[in-house]
Amino acid sequence: MTAELAPRPGDDLAYPSGLLGYVQDLTTAWLLSYNSPNTRDAYRRDIAMWFAFCAAHDLDVLEVRRPHGDVYKRWLDLQAGKPLPAKTLARRLAGVSSWYGYLVEEEAAEFNPFERVRRPRVDRQHSETVALTRTEAREVLHAADHDHGRERLRTAALIRLLLETGVRVTEALAAQLSDLGYERGHRTLRIVAKGSKPKTRKVPPAAAYAVGCYLTDRAERAGLVVEQLDGPLFASGSGQRLDRKDVYELVERIGRQAGIEGLHPHQLRHTFATLAEESGVGVKKIQAALGHANSATTDIYLKARDRLEDDPSDLVAAAIE
Numbered sequence: 001m002t003a004e005l006a007p008r009p010g011d012d013l014a015y016p017s018g019l020l021g022y023v024q025d026l027t028t029a030w031l032l033s034y035n036s037p038n039t040r041d042a043y044r045r046d047i048a049m050w051f052a053f054c055a056a057h058d059l060d061v062l063e064v065r066r067p068h069g070d071v072y073k074r075w076l077d078l079q080a081g082k083p084l085p086a087k088t089l090a091r092r093l094a095g096v097s098s099w100y101g102y103l104v105e106e107e108a109a110e111f112n113p114f115e116r117v118r119r120p121r122v123d124r125q126h127s128e129t130v131a132l133t134r135t136e137a138r139e140v141l142h143a144a145d146h147d148h149g150r151e152r153l154r155t156a157a158l159i160r161l162l163l164e165t166g167v168r169v170t171e172a173l174a175a176q177l178s179d180l181g182y183e184r185g186h187r188t189l190r191i192v193a194k195g196s197k198p199k200t201r202k203v204p205p206a207a208a209y210a211v212g213c214y215l216t217d218r219a220e221r222a223g224l225v226v227e228q229l230d231g232p233l234f235a236s237g238s239g240q241r242l243d244r245k246d247v248y249e250l251v252e253r254i255g256r257q258a259g260i261e262g263l264h265p266h267q268l269r270h271t272f273a274t275l276a277e278e279s280g281v282g283v284k285k286i287q288a289a290l291g292h293a294n295s296a297t298t299d300i301y302l303k304a305r306d307r308l309e310d311d312p313s314d315l316v317a318a319a320i321e
Contacts, residue, residue, distance in 0.1 A: 013048050016061055023062070023108055030102040038170055041244075046095030049076070062109055069093070069117035086120035093119050131274040132267060136260060137163060140268075143257040145210075151237070157214040158234055158247070159254060160207040162265055166272030166290055167191055167201065169265045173242050175233040180211070187211075189233075193291035201289070273298065 015024055027047070031040045053072050054061050076092060077083050084092075096114050103109035132140065144159035161172055171191040179190040183200065187208035193199045203211065211233075212226075218235070219226045232241040248264060255263025269290070276286050287298040 013044065014051060014055075016051055016055055019061065023103065026103060026106055026108055027099065030099055033102070037174075038168075041170075042091065043095040043098065046092045047099050049079075049092065050096045050099075062103075064113050066113050066116055069096075069114045072096075073117070090119045093117055130267070131270040132260070132263075134275060134278070136258070137271050137275065139258040140254060140260065140263070143254050147254065147257070153210070153214040153217050154234060155250060155254065157207070157210040158242075159251070159268070160210045161189075161203065162251075162268040163271060164204045164207045165189070165201050166269045166276075168193075168269065169244055169247055173232070173234060173244060173247065177215075177229050177231060177233055179233065197291070199291060 013024075013027065015027075031044060034040050034043065050072065051061065053059075053075055054064070059068060073089065073093065076089060093114060097112060097117070100109055100112040100114055104112050141160060141163065144156045147155045149155075158172065161167065162169065167189075171193060175189060175191055181188045181190065181200075187203040187205075188200050189203050190198060190200050215226050215229060219229050222229070231239055234242045236242055236246075251263055251265050251268070255261065273286050273290060276289070277283070283298055287294075290298060292298045
């Protein structure tokens with residue numbers, strides 16, 4: 001079945017021993033049924049975690065029942081070392097349920113044990129991600145610009161691009177050198193946004209300069225000139241595309257150097273949105289820059305920052321003093 005399927009999103013999964021080959025093939029087909037690479041990546045991670053749980057408890061993934069799913073919810077919290085955010089937990093359960101649903105439709109499983117596993121209620125207008133302040137954003141850029149090590153110029157270029165344009169990590173990592181260009185005097189980057197929609201973004205001068213320094217250094221190390229480089233815009237030392245996991249670790253490390261614990265790439269995207277609004281940019285323009293299909297998603301980004309500032313507790317405390 002899958003000999004013609006390329007790429008194979010499930011090839012890197014650690015399948016449970018004894019899982020029949022045709023079920024593995026169906027897993028690949030299930031992942032490929034989603035158009036969004038981000039969705040496929042998220043569901044691949046979700047099903048890999050479920051497989052790990054089943055392996056750790058000697059469970060046959062095709063013989064489990066609903067109670068196993070209820071136990072799995074608690075296991076996820078234990079693995080994280082704390083209760084997972086409702087949105088994260090709901091998505092992980094939805095990913096596993098989707099997999100079983102696909103197997104049921106293809107008559108590879110008798111029923112979906114996750115169909116009635118209770119999922120947490122999710123407020124679609126709430127985001128746990130909080131943007132950096134203007135001062136914190138400057139500290140992050142300073143830490144990135146003064147990073148150490150062989151790949152310090154790549155670090156500075158990537159952090160600046162994420163923070164100053166708000167592009168998704170997946171969009172930045174998917175970009176090729178051929179996607180860099182010039183238009184009307186501006187440095188540009190062509191990205192493939194969510195929904196496989198191509199989009200050209202302007203790269204601000206500071207980020208463009210950082211990217212230029214990185215590419216010059218990369219070319220010199222390869223014994224080439226910049227124009228002769230090819231492949232991914234952000235590459236590993238061996239020339240391969242950077243892994244998203246490595247970027248998450250890099251951003252977290254730069255955050256620590258800036259005095260910010262637990263920094264992750266999506267915060268840089270949120271920060272782009274909130275600083276744009278603070279600078280007088282309208283919601284529609286921010287929505288267009290971020291590639292949001294609905295302005296309600298952009299509003300979630302902007303409202304997350306104001307949760308503490310809009311809290312009336314200070315006013316109430318002052319009133320009863």
